[in-house]
Amino acid sequence: MVPRFPSLSVEKEFAQATGRADANGLTDREALRTVLTDRANRYLARQLAWVFTVEGQETYLLVPRDPADFELLIESVRPTPRATDIDVIIGVRGPLAPPEYANGLVLPFGLVDQIFSFDVDALISSLPRPEDRSPEQFGSAAEDLFARLVQIADNAGATDEHRALNFLAVRYPRIYHQMAEAFTRNFALASVRVRPSRLSGVRRISDVVFTWRHRETDVEESFFVRVDHTEEFPFLVTGLSPYLERL
Structure with a gap:
């Protein structure tokens, strides 16, 4: 500011x-x-x-x-x-x-x-920490994911994609838990994609897909969150769930 x-x-x-x-x-x-x-x-x-x-x-x-x-x-x-x-x-x-x-x-x-x-430190300290993660483990994982989300190209909050990501970054702790859990299994975050949901119609809804890739085997795991950003205040439609690519 x-x-x-x-x-x-x-x-x-x-x-x-x-x-x-x-x-x-x-x-x-x-x-x-x-x-x-x-x-x-x-x-x-x-x-x-x-x-x-x-x-x-x-x-x-x-x-x-x-x-x-x-x-x-x-x-x-x-x-x-x-x-x-x-x-x-x-x-x-x-x-x-x-x-x-x-x-x-x-x-x-x-x-x-x-x-x-x-x-950033205040945000991370406010997130509920999983009981099986040390403060150091969870803090480093959460900070890594937050940095990835806010640095996605030219995020001025002007598009549906950016608004969905911004909402998740500050309002949905579950994605940080998943990041910490992935690190303990030797998975790295490979991509974050935002695409229009099949539920979009009268309302504007996006699926935010997080993909983690195993550092040794290259096996990928994807999870998605569904966000409604029709009006000024976005909200969660579907919590973090496994994601399967549709052919």
Whole structure:
């Protein structure tokens, strides 16, 4: 999340607020958070253009549907950003912003209903761990799978495929259990595929197929999860089950 000044006047106003704050010795990022978390400066949070980046690329301009949710945007500003920081945005893609909205930056609006900010370690520690797996075993397996899911090409959450994967990555612990179990049997994750479900009709439903391959024999095992992503909030239709290719 990168707050951006939409105009010179907002930038100057922010500089004055920073001068009034106790920002001595702080980094720019720490000073930014200090100013924005002061409720007397909440008007500045509403003036900023909130740029959401995906893999370092500016992707959306976020606008909370409820003004009270500017608090969530402010909380997403980490004093010390790290590569493992994650922001999950739930909302609706809107039209392109006019050039004057973000000082010439033209991106689609993201109309925000929910924001979850955490890091990878916090996500993994929140997952229920199988009793037969040590914290180290399960943690490394879960982190490996999460990295694979979020790095699938250009995941901006704009397609059915991406929305299904994003939902599973943060809302379905069972796939992490399966990953840990596969590692103990010397299987490696070979692929993750998303395809329209045969149940799709009035509703948009995808089958997410995970395939693991044995490191010595090349024998493959596939499991799938069925996700409904018709509306803003995806949900599980079918839990993780063995998958058989249909001829």
